[in-house]
Amino acid sequence: MKNVAFAAAGSLALISGHLPTAALAQEGEPIKVGVLEDQSGDFAAATMVKVHAIELAAEEINEAGGIAGRPIELVIYDTQSDNTRYQEFMRRVLQRDQVDVVFAGFSSASREAYRPIVNQFDGFAFYNNQYEGGVCDANMVVTGAVPEQQFSTLIPWMMEEFGPNVYTIAADYNFGQISAEWVRNIVAENGGTMAGEEFIPLGVSQFSQTIQNIQAAQPDFVVTLLVGTAQASYYEQAASANLGLPMASSVNVGQGYEHKRFTPPSLANMFVTTNYIEEVDTPASADFLERFRAKFPDEPYINQEAANSYIALNLYKQMVERAEGSTDREELRSVIAEGDVCFDGPSGNVCIDPKSQHMSHTIYLAKVEEDHSISFPTVWEDIKPYWLGDAGCDLTVSDPSEQYTPSSPPTAAN
Numbered sequence: 001m002k003n004v005a006f007a008a009a010g011s012l013a014l015i016s017g018h019l020p021t022a023a024l025a026q027e028g029e030p031i032k033v034g035v036l037e038d039q040s041g042d043f044a045a046a047t048m049v050k051v052h053a054i055e056l057a058a059e060e061i062n063e064a065g066g067i068a069g070r071p072i073e074l075v076i077y078d079t080q081s082d083n084t085r086y087q088e089f090m091r092r093v094l095q096r097d098q099v100d101v102v103f104a105g106f107s108s109a110s111r112e113a114y115r116p117i118v119n120q121f122d123g124f125a126f127y128n129n130q131y132e133g134g135v136c137d138a139n140m141v142v143t144g145a146v147p148e149q150q151f152s153t154l155i156p157w158m159m160e161e162f163g164p165n166v167y168t169i170a171a172d173y174n175f176g177q178i179s180a181e182w183v184r185n186i187v188a189e190n191g192g193t194m195a196g197e198e199f200i201p202l203g204v205s206q207f208s209q210t211i212q213n214i215q216a217a218q219p220d221f222v223v224t225l226l227v228g229t230a231q232a233s234y235y236e237q238a239a240s241a242n243l244g245l246p247m248a249s250s251v252n253v254g255q256g257y258e259h260k261r262f263t264p265p266s267l268a269n270m271f272v273t274t275n276y277i278e279e280v281d282t283p284a285s286a287d288f289l290e291r292f293r294a295k296f297p298d299e300p301y302i303n304q305e306a307a308n309s310y311i312a313l314n315l316y317k318q319m320v321e322r323a324e325g326s327t328d329r330e331e332l333r334s335v336i337a338e339g340d341v342c343f344d345g346p347s348g349n350v351c352i353d354p355k356s357q358h359m360s361h362t363i364y365l366a367k368v369e370e371d372h373s374i375s376f377p378t379v380w381e382d383i384k385p386y387w388l389g390d391a392g393c394d395l396t397v398s399d400p401s402e403q404y405t406p407s408s409p410p411t412a413a414n
Contacts, residue, residue, distance in 0.1 A: 030073035031066070031320065031327060033058065033313070034093035036104035036114070041081025042202070042228040043106045046255040046303060050128060051076060052296045053306040054103055057313040059295070067317045068325035075099055081106075081228075083113035090114040094121040100327040101126065101316055103309060107227065108132060108175040112403070115140065119401050124329040126316070128308040130250060130275070132178035133385075134404040136393035138333060142358045143308040143315070143350075147182040148387045149363050150250040150273040153380050155186040155223075157365065158248045158271060163220025164192035169210060169234070170225035172199035178405050179225050179250065185406055195219035205230040211241045221246040224270075232258055239266035246271065253277060257301035259372040270368040271377075275361040276307035276347035279374040288346035304347075311345040311359075315352065318343065333357075337396045349382070355394045358385035 035054055038047040058072040066072060075097045077089040086105065093099045094117070102118070102125040105111040111127050118125045118139045126141045133146035159166070166187050170176030176199055184194055195217040198210055214222060222245050226234055235258060247270040252258050254274030259267045278289055278301060288310070292302055316332075319341060323331040335341060342351035348362045363380045392410030393400070404410055 029070060031070045031101075032073045032075055032097065032099040033316075034089075034097060034099035034102035034104070035074055035076040036079050036086060036089050036093065036102060037076075038081040038106050038110075039078035041079075042230065043081045045229065045257075045261070045300075046305065047106045049299055049301065049303055049306040050103075050106075050309040052299060053292070053302075053309040054313055056292060056295050057310045060291075061313065061317055068321050070325070072313075079104075079110065083107075083110050086110045086114040087117060090117045090123075091121075094118070094123045100124070103128060103312060105129065106305070107173075108178075109173050111135075112174060115401075122329065124327075124332065126312045128312050129305055130254070132175050132182070132405075133387060134178065135402075136356060136388055136395065136399075136404060136410065137401045138357070138395045138399035139329070139401070140357060141312070141315075141336075141352065142356075142385075143312045144305070144359075145250075145273070145275045145361050145363065146358055146385050146387070147179065147250075148385065149275070149361050149380075149383045151179070151182045151186055153363055153383070154248055154250065154271065154273040154365065155183060156190050157378070158221050158246065159187070159190050159192050162246050164190070165195040165218070165220045166192055166223060167196040167214050167217055167219035167221075168194070168223040168225065169198045169200060169214075170223075171227045171231060172201045174403075175227065176200075176225050180223075181406055183223050183225075200226065200231060202228055203230050205233040207234045207237045208241075210234070211238055211243055214243060214245070215241075219245065221248055223247075224249045224252060227251055227255075232256060232261075236262055236266045239268075245269075248272075250274075253366055253368060253374070254304040257303060259368045259374065260301055262372075264372040265370045267368045267372060268370045272366045272368075273363050274304045274366055275363055276304040277364070277366060277374070278302040279366070280347070280364060280376075282348070284344065284348065285346050307346045308359075311343055311347070311350060314343050314345065315341060315350075333395070353385050353389060354396050355389035356385055357395055358388065360384050 079085040128143045130144040170180045253272040319332045319335045322335045337354045
């Protein structure tokens, strides 16, 4: 654990279980930001850079005078890719450390492990990962991309380019199951067929049977929704078996930079929709990379979750300053409800949707070439996170604190 010194918890906050409000804060008192991320374990390769991105943003904000004149104080814990650790540390940062906001979680399983605790203590948390979508919860802000931004672009493009028969292999937990449902629905809506679908338990690293199943099904392309170090073994095994099929993904390259970690051409002909990777060639990206590399010269790769984490702290700064220095959750949500909380960051201009508290994104289609270099066949600009709002989630009206799926949408306006 790396923990910058923090003030002793106030007795009122301990009794109520609520976060400190502006009424309790003193001028110049730090704004405390809890950071719960996997600095070790199965997800560390994709996640350590998120911690560094928050440290970079905090340093820049503090050097510019802080948030409403108050410095940022980071309270950082290593959750070790362990959902029980997320629950333990979420209670600790909200109850003992009395943080004002928490930035937490890589996997959807970790988010769903800690989300009830955030609600229990009426906390305010940012989830800075792409994910399977559907969380309608006033205690959460989601800055990562969602299926209507990643799959509604990627799958029709792949079907038009390579054919209508699709095979999905996905991690066997809520992320993989719900993401596969999105893929299945989009394939059907576009007149395609599912040649096959498999869900792989986390920790599985041998894929010979899965590769044989794909060969037998003869799809036009494979959607890969595998996560973590063990499941990443699929790509080199598929290449060794000369599977030779185009691949589509919402998670690879943009998170675990497999194109940098693995020997070419094991990821050749993979297509990924991402809101940011370090190969994005824009002045804003170049400026971000220069500042990031100056502070963390040994960073192996700067992924989309790093950009989203950096953006998240800057969005939080804007929200607090527009709330005249208050960190009270309801006052910050009133700012979000105005509909113009936006930030020009490394991935372009992004804005928070008041209904869902998710974020708009420009989506880049990244193609991995034979030598594992990246090209961008197309870009979809400024896609709103529309599905939750259209389905009935409206956090300006009510707070169901639920996660919905395409087969289980909101039943009434929420």
